[in-house]
Amino acid sequence: MITLALAGKPNCGKSTFFKAATMANAEIANYPFTTINPNFGVAYVRTRCGCADLKVKCTHCVEGSRFVAVNLIDVAGLVPDAHKGKGLGNQFLDNLRQANAILHIIDASGGTDSEGNPVGVGNHDPDVDVTFLQFEMTMWVHGILNKHWSHLSRQSQGKGAAIQQGIADIFVGLGITVEDIRDVELKLKIDLVHASVEDLVPLCAEIVKISKPMLVVGNKYDETPETLRTKLSAQKVAFASAASELALRNAAAAHVIHYLPGDEQFRIENEGTLSPAQKAGLAKIAGVMKECKGTGVQQAINRAVFELLDMIVVYPVEDENHFCNKQGDVLPDAFLMRRGATPHDLAFQVHTDIGKGFLYAIDARTKMRIKETHELKDGDIIKIVSAAK
Ligand SMILES: Nc1nc2c(ncn2[C@@H]2O[C@H](COP(=O)(O)OP(=O)(O)OP(=O)(O)O)[C@@H](O)[C@H]2O)c(=O)[nH]1
């Protein structure tokens, strides 16, 4: 399953975002380093369900929207110079290893300093927070490379290919391949054979970009002054109000409102049960959603999965005529797959044995046989025919 991590400076709203997205418990407080041990939970990407344009309807979507699970990790806050041991140090960068992509949460309201201490809205320039995480991660990777560098240089005996392979081996856990290192060497025009440790910083920045694509999310949009909204928009920051999302999810769970994560609006269901303060709170959230086109939480998760990671949703079925499994359950599964994936990749994702015994696949919408090498599209419904039982 895909894993997204929430990272950023302390007190910017990572745990609030986590709690809203997963409805799992997480401690939230207005001071730095509330979270020490990471929180793990399941969040969902939202997509139009594959059954939306079929005559048969499935029971796995909500009003035509399908929510597909992804892992979400909420890690401890990081401060500038964490790689040198500042704040709680760089041990938490290790928690980011398992993430496929990172939602870098910043406090767009400018109400907390670089260490996460409250300073009053607008008193800190969030511009400086936008790039710091990328830099800290670069220096973390650089620290790891540094440890191995003299050994690697000696062992490779001046052979570029051996150095490239050695670097790829060190970062195999980050999904880095020798081809990645070759591409980066060419792109940056660095000579790895004669490079000093300092020369390797740009290479480490590229390793971070390749292995941990990042979306910067400007949280606390509800408190963000107009000047900062404009400034951060220019930096392509995606906005969110995690606190609003959390309030809406709680209200929806209590049947006070009708709201699906990612909706641009909500509807009050049970006005009579609301106190004047609750009504005012919901009215404020409605205003924020109008400006932000929703609360931004679901939108950020979707962008991380569908844009940064370029994934598609594919529905495997056993009966291509009724779009269901053997029990008659319509579109029982929805799989996230990398764009470019083939029916054979899908077969392996269903089960290793199904993959090994793959014979051919059928596009359930057209009933046509498709080739093993055919590129799957978002929303495809596929029957795999395999020798495996
Ligand atoms: N106005 C506003 N406040 C928010 C929002 N999200 C979080 N907060 C507040 O920001 C403070 C910090 O929230 P947390 O979720 O604990 O922040 P964190 O990033 O997990 O903090 P650490 O675990 O200390 O790194 C709390 O007082 C939250 O209520 C938001 O969208 N809007």
Ligand SMILES: [Mg+2]
């Ligand atoms: Mg936290």
